[in-house]
Amino acid sequence: MRSPPIPEMATQEVQLSETLAHLKTESDTLKGKLEEERAKLHDVELHQVAEKVEGLGQFVMKTRRTLKGHGNKVLCMDWCKDKRRIVSSSQDGKVIVWDAFTTNKEHAVTMPCTWVMACAYAPSGCAVACGGLDNKCSVYPLSLDKNENLAAKKKSVAMHTNYLSACSFTNSDMQILTSSGDGTCALWDVESGQLLQSFHGHAADVLCLDLAPSETGNTFVSGGCDKKANVWDMRSGQCIQSFETHESDINSVRYYPSGDAFASGSDDATCRLYDLRADREVAIYSKESIIFGVSSVDFSLSGRLLFGGYNDYTINVWDVLKGTRVSILFGHENRVSTLRVSPDGTAFCTGSWDHTLRTWA
Amino acid sequence: MTIRSARPDRGQHFRPRMLCLNKLEVIVVEMQDPKSGVTGSEQKLNVTTIPHVFAGKDIIAWIANKMKTPPEEAHVFGTMLVAFGYIYPLQNHKMLVMCNDTSLYRFQAPYFWPTQKWVADDSDYAIYLAKRNIRKKGMLEPYEQAHYNHLHKWLNHKWDFIVMQATEQYKAGKERKKPDRVVFDCQERAYWILNRPPRRTHSAMDCGPERLIDPNEDEKISFDQYRRKNMFYQQAIMRSKVKSSVSLGALVKYITTYKTHDPFLAPCQPSNPWQTDNDTYWTLNMRGVDVPTKMRVERWSFSLFELLTDLRGRDDFKVFLKKEFSGENLAFWEAAEELKWGTGSSMSAKAETIFKTFLAPGAPRWINIDGRTMGLTVKGLDHPHRYVLEAAQTHVFLLMKKDTFFRYLKSPVYKDIQKKALSPETHNFSPAQLEQNAQNRSPGIHPIILWQQEEEEKAKTAAASAPVDVKAMMSKIDRKK
Numbered sequence: 001m002r003s004p005p006i007p008e009m010a011t012q013e014v015q016l017s018e019t020l021a022h023l024k025t026e027s028d029t030l031k032g033k034l035e036e037e038r039a040k041l042h043d044v045e046l047h048q049v050a051e052k053v054e055g056l057g058q059f060v061m062k063t064r065r066t067l068k069g070h071g072n073k074v075l076c077m078d079w080c081k082d083k084r085r086i087v088s089s090s091q092d093g094k095v096i097v098w099d100a101f102t103t104n105k106e107h108a109v110t111m112p113c114t115w116v117m118a119c120a121y122a123p124s125g126c127a128v129a130c131g132g133l134d135n136k137c138s139v140y141p142l143s144l145d146k147n148e149n150l151a152a153k154k155k156s157v158a159m160h161t162n163y164l165s166a167c168s169f170t171n172s173d174m175q176i177l178t179s180s181g182d183g184t185c186a187l188w189d190v191e192s193g194q195l196l197q198s199f200h201g202h203a204a205d206v207l208c209l210d211l212a213p214s215e216t217g218n219t220f221v222s223g224g225c226d227k228k229a230n231v232w233d234m235r236s237g238q239c240i241q242s243f244e245t246h247e248s249d250i251n252s253v254r255y256y257p258s259g260d261a262f263a264s265g266s267d268d269a270t271c272r273l274y275d276l277r278a279d280r281e282v283a284i285y286s287k288e289s290i291i292f293g294v295s296s297v298d299f300s301l302s303g304r305l306l307f308g309g310y311n312d313y314t315i316n317v318w319d320v321l322k323g324t325r326v327s328i329l330f331g332h333e334n335r336v337s338t339l340r341v342s343p344d345g346t347a348f349c350t351g352s353w354d355h356t357l358r359t360w361a
Numbered sequence: 362m363t364i365r366s367a368r369p370d371r372g373q374h375f376r377p378r379m380l381c382l383n384k385l386e387v388i389v390v391e392m393q394d395p396k397s398g399v400t401g402s403e404q405k406l407n408v409t410t411i412p413h414v415f416a417g418k419d420i421i422a423w424i425a426n427k428m429k430t431p432p433e434e435a436h437v438f439g440t441m442l443v444a445f446g447y448i449y450p451l452q453n454h455k456m457l458v459m460c461n462d463t464s465l466y467r468f469q470a471p472y473f474w475p476t477q478k479w480v481a482d483d484s485d486y487a488i489y490l491a492k493r494n495i496r497k498k499g500m501l502e503p504y505e506q507a508h509y510n511h512l513h514k515w516l517n518h519k520w521d522f523i524v525m526q527a528t529e530q531y532k533a534g535k536e537r538k539k540p541d542r543v544v545f546d547c548q549e550r551a552y553w554i555l556n557r558p559p560r561r562t563h564s565a566m567d568c569g570p571e572r573l574i575d576p577n578e579d580e581k582i583s584f585d586q587y588r589r590k591n592m593f594y595q596q597a598i599m600r601s602k603v604k605s606s607v608s609l610g611a612l613v614k615y616i617t618t619y620k621t622h623d624p625f626l627a628p629c630q631p632s633n634p635w636q637t638d639n640d641t642y643w644t645l646n647m648r649g650v651d652v653p654t655k656m657r658v659e660r661w662s663f664s665l666f667e668l669l670t671d672l673r674g675r676d677d678f679k680v681f682l683k684k685e686f687s688g689e690n691l692a693f694w695e696a697a698e699e700l701k702w703g704t705g706s707s708m709s710a711k712a713e714t715i716f717k718t719f720l721a722p723g724a725p726r727w728i729n730i731d732g733r734t735m736g737l738t739v740k741g742l743d744h745p746h747r748y749v750l751e752a753a754q755t756h757v758f759l760l761m762k763k764d765t766f767f768r769y770l771k772s773p774v775y776k777d778i779q780k781k782a783l784s785p786e787t788h789n790f791s792p793a794q795l796e797q798n799a800q801n802r803s804p805g806i807h808p809i810i811l812w813q814q815e816e817e818e819k820a821k822t823a824a825a826s827a828p829v830d831v832k833a834m835m836s837k838i839d840r841k842k
Contacts, residue, residue, distance in 0.1 A: 023587035030594035041604045049609045053617070059625070064635040073569075082808045083643060084634075091569075101634065102802045115570055125808025133570065144809055162573065172702035174839075181573050191704040196747070204574035215666045215758065225574045235748050239593065248380055249572065258615045260608065268380055277608040279600070289428045291381045292441065302619035303612070304626060311565075312441050314434075321613060330433060333458075334563040346624045346642070347635040354563065361624075361635035 038280045046273070046282045050321035056304070059317065059327045064347065067098055067357040069105055074351035075132075076166075076338045080121045083344045087128045088351055089116035095130045097142065100349065100359050109140055109150050118166045122173040129157070129176055131164035137178050139190055158188045165207045177220060177234075179206040185222050187234060199232050201239040208252045214259035221262050223250030229264050229274065243274050245281045252296045257303045263320075265294030271308050271318065285318040287325060296338050301345030309336030309350055315360070331358060382445070382476050389447045392423060393468055399423045404451065404465055409540050411547075414451065417464045436461050444565040446475055449551030455562050457555065467544075473552040475566060481556035484523065487512040489553055491527035492534075504559045618663055622656060630656065632788035638798035640805060645785060648672050648811070655782040662775075665758075665766040681774040687765065689726035690757045692831050693719045697754040699835035701747055707838050712745035714838070718831055720753075726831075730756050816840070 072092040079086050084101040093114050097107040113134035120129045122139075131137035137158035140150045158164065160180035167178045170187075175196070179185045185199040185206055204225035212219045219240070223229045229250055231241040248267035255262045256273075261282070265271045269291050273283040285306060292312035299306055305326070306318040313335060317327040334353035341348040347361040392398045404414040417439065425435035439459035442448045443466070450456065451465040459466070490509045493500055501509060516523065534542055558564040582590070621627045634640045645654055653673055660667055661674040668674040675691075682688040696719070700711045719728050720739055730738075734752050741749040769775055790798065816836065823833030 020584060020587070023584065023591065024582075027587055027590055027594070030591055030598070034594055034598050037598050038602065041602050043604055044606045044609060046609050046612075049606070049613055053613060056626070061625075080808055082805070082811070084640075084805060085808065099804065101640065102804055104804075124812050126812055142809060144807060163570065170702055171698070174702060174704045189705040191706060194705060196705070203580060205572045207572075215669075225572050226580075235751070241597070242593070256612065256615075257619070258612070260615075261612060275605070275608050275612070277603040277611075278605050279597070279602045280605075282605070282609065289430045289434060289438070291384045293381070300623050300625045302616050302623035302626060304616045304620070304623060312437055314437055321616065328434065330437065335565075344624070344643075344646070345622075346629060346633050353567075359635060361633055 038278070041278060042280065046321065047323050050323075053321055055322070056319055056326050061317070061327060061329060061360050063331050063358045064361050065100055065103055065359040067100060067103055067359075068355070069096060069098075070094060070355045070357075072355060073334070073353040074337060074355060074357055075115065075117050076119045076130075077340060077349055077351045077357060078119055078121045078128075079340055079342050079349065080125050081123055081343055082125055083342050083346065085121070085125070086349055086357070087119050087121050087130075088357055089119040089130050089132070090355075091115055095119055095128065095140075097128060098357075100357075107142055107150060109154075111138075115163070118164050118178070120167050120169055120176075122169050123171065124173050127173055129167050129169065131158065131167060131178070133163050135160045135162055135164060135180070137164055137167045137176060137188070139176070155190065155193070157190050157193050158186060159193075160184070160186070162205075165205065166209050168209060168211055170211060177209060177211065179209045179222055181205040183224070185209060185220075185232065197234060197237045199237050199239070201230055201232075201242075202226055202228065205249075207250060210254050210262065212255055212259045213257060221253045221255065223253040223264055223266075225249045227266075229253055229262070231262075231276065241276065241279060243281060245272060246270070248293070251294060254298050257299055257301065263297050263299065263306055265297040265308055267293035269293055269310075271297055271306060273306075273320065283320070283323055285316075285323060285325070290316065295336055296340075296350075298339055298341045298348060300341060300348075307339055307341065307348055309339035309352075311335040313352070313354075315339065315350060329360065332356070385442065385445060385447060386474070386476065388424075388427075389442065389468065391427070392420070409543050411451075411467070411540065411544060414465050414467055416462075417460045417466060418462055420448070420459065420466060421461050432461070441565065444563065446473065446552065446555040446564075446566065449547070449554075451547065454547075454550065455554060455559055457558075457562055457564055467547065469551060470548050473548055475555075481552070481566075483512055483516060484519070486553065486557055487516055487523045488526045488530065489549065491523055492531050495527055495531050502559070508557065622660060628787065630654070630787060631785040632790075637788055637790055637795060638802055639788060639790070640803050641785070641788070643805065645783065648815070652781055652783055653778070655779075655784045658775075658779050658782045662770055665762045668766065668769075677774065677778055678769060681769045681772050682765070684772075684774065685765075685768075689719065689728050690761055690765070692726060693728045694754055694757050694761070695832045696835055697750040697757075699832060699839075700745075700750060701754075703835070703839055708745050708747070710838050711835055712742050712749065714831070714834060715750070716742050728753070728757060 070090040072090050074088055074090050077086050077088040084099055086100050087097045089095045091114055093111040093116055095109045095111060095116060096105055098105055111130060113132055116130050116132040118131050127139050127141045129137055129139045136156050139155045139157055141153050157176055158178045160182050162181035165179050165181060167176055169176055174190050176188045176190055183202045183204060183206060186195055187197040189196055202224040206222050206224040209220055209222040218234050219231055221229055221231045227244055227246045229243045230239045233240050246266040246268055250264050250266045252265040253262055260277055261273055261275045263271055263273050270284050270286040271294055272281050275282045292310050294308045294310055296309040297306060304320055306320050308316045310316060313332045315329040315336060316325050319326050332352040332354050336350050336352050338351040339348060347359050349357055349359045351357045399415050399419050401413045401415045404411045421432060421435045421439045424438050425432050443459050444457045447469055448466050449469055451467060490501060490505060554562060555564050555566050558567055624633055629642050631641050632639060634642050646657060668678055679688060682691055696715050700708060718724055718726050730753055734756050738750060738753045819833040819836055
């Protein structure tokens with residue numbers, strides 16, 4: 001039996017819930033107003049602008065290399081700036097550096113944890129970063145000496161309070177940007193391991209991030225389980241733009257090559273394009289027959305094609321301007337977990353839960 | 362292997378993340394419609410007859426017709442129905458794929474569907490394995506035996522209960538008619554292959570570590586969070602936006618500009634290394650080539666950003682700037698980049714060098730920026746941080762972008778390199794030659810070696826040239842650390 005509430009506390013409680021309700025109404029009103037403002041400037045649809053652009057021809061994209069060597073699900077991969085080397089990480093803790101052109105394995109590291117969900121190649125080509133269920137991001141300098149034990153020079157850089165979902169070097173080997181299941185992103189100084197800036201705003205796990213390819217290089221976009229894609233200012237740590245149109249977790253975000261837009265892939269089986277200058281979603285890439293989630297997206301060099309790796313083991317290729325699907329690729333025997341286009345756009349690489357990686361061109 | 366530590370185990374309750382399940386169920390129900398669904402038949406197993414058996418090719422044809430997709434896509438969809446456990450194969454029961462032939466499949470009982478609200482937990486699996494053990498000793502497969510031994514160890518405290526349940530289920534099973542028993546055994550076996558897949562089986566239930574948010578829970582937003590949200594909305598409303606026609610027009614313009622440079626849209630010259638196994642395309646476009654290709658030189662003209670990002674282009678730009686005696690802007694920009702992206706510990710040393718070289722009155726490479734920016738920058742250098750040169754750097758960059766860059770494009774330096782640039786002929790390999798290429802793929806130069814070479818080059822130019830090569834000095838400071 002509850003004792004009767006003290007009168008002052010009762011009034012306080014009522015006041016608090018009134019103010020909370022008041023704030024909620026204000027929030028909904030403001031959200032509506034923002035949509036209005038966005039709509040005012042929306043004078044044309046993407047496919048209308050695209051009418052004048054010529055259509056794409058037929059594509060012949062094939063698997064050019066199949067990289068076998070991981071003993072378990074491949075979770076992540078990244079390209080080296082030399083356009084032929086890649087690093088990949090898997091569920092069993094192995095991180096492998098390959099020359100994808102010759103299919104030779106050049107380096108292998110065994111992490112002390114399983115589910116290495118993030119890996120990245122340093123811009124210089126001299127190191128790789130990786131992390132996962134250990135909640136950390138570690139940097140391994142690579143060596144020309146095949147017999148050297150890379151784990152000896154390992155440097156622990158980032159520390160989160162939950163799993164590491166993605167990591168990326170900035171414009172040099174000295175800084176790393178990470179995202180985590182703990183709902184935050186963070187920028188770290190590699191040499192000292194110091195936290196330079198943290199980014200709070202997601203209400204749930206952050207699953208992916210991508211740095212803007214602009215001349216200022218000061219922003220990045222992240223996507224999370226709260227269905228939001230947020231654009232952040234790296235200097236101030238503030239969220240400067242936010243988009244919430246997906247119906248489920250956002251697994252992958254990638255900037256359009258000009259830096260003025262970005263694409264996202266989600267568990268709701270759609271890919272979407274967001275225009276940063278117009279501050280709105282401008283295209284949805286979906287089909288009735290596609291019902292399985294998108295795990296990973298990337299653009300071709302010109303931005304005309306959007307490649308998406310899906311959980312139904314396929315890769316769908318979309319015409320970014322016209323919104324149609326131009327090709328579907330088969331080959332993997334389990335879900336495609338990661339997809340990246342090479343730095344010079346000559347190929348793209350996919351990693352899958354079927355333990356293999358494939359290069360397509 | 363399940364991760365048992367601090368991870369939440371929401372099991373079945375988490376299924377809303379699998380948005381596809383609802384759509385799959387609708388289709389599966391339609392497929393079993395006696396009039397408009399897939400046509401089935403019976404299968405004879407020794408003396409027993411199993412009803413409602415379907416051939417893979419019939420299922421795939423039905424899907425292709427219903428969803429209006431080509432057969433390959435329908436095939437993929439069929440495989441997903443098996444991978445999620447809505448349909449199970451009667452032959453090769455460990456391969457959760459659909460085969461586009463006369464292989465036989467049955468629809469799984471709704472009791473075993475993935476959307477059901479109970480978890481396929483270890484106790485149930487232990488009971489299932491124990492029951493099979495009772496029926497026929499030594500009938501478990503090696504991977505099942507391994508699971509059984511493991512469960513016996515960690516569920517030891519309730520093993521009596523498990524054996525009791527297993528015995529009860531075994532007895533109840535014996536009471537059923539033979540065909541029903543055979544069907545139920547197949548269904549149960551399929552369920553456990555799906556939820557405890559053997560090593561080489563790809564099951565869609567195998568979905569990795571759980572994400573921490575519970576999609577079933579309503580988001581509880583606090584007072585503070587609402588306040589922050591509202592502030593964000595207000596700022597967003599006030600932020601200047603661009604008309605769609607303008608920004609979308611810019612996206613289209615970008616695509617049109619880069620169309621011929623996209624290897625997926627226009628062929629690489631001489632050939633795409635991934636397609637012909639010949640890496641000439643990469644050798645011709647290396648960092649340190651004497652003569653670049655025509656495509657590369659054209660790309661430099663697209664924007665200052667492109668010119669500077671391609672280090673070979675930046676070199677050519679420097680040649681032009683040297684002729685104009687205006688190299689200090691680019692040098693300052695490079696130094697500012699080194700500061701922004703460098704290590705935290707080197708910042709003070711770099712800031713000092715930059716001040717002495719570019720900003721101090723009478724500095725050897727004094728940059729001409731407006732008084733206000735200069736004042737702010739110098740003041741900020743007292744307590745240098747990563748972005749202390751941001752204002753000055755932007756000013757200098759805009760200067761180069763709006764003036765110097767266009768003069769460069771019209772200059773003899775650029776016209777000269779345009780003339781000299783290579784236009785490699787398209788490769789035309791015969792099948793035999795392609796075979797040869799595949800056998801002799803060049804290993805290229807390791808990026809670590811290239812990096813070392815570049816560092817040496819920088820050190821040499823730093824020692825030899827005057828005025829001081831600031832970029833080299835910056836990297837030297839970094840390397841000393």
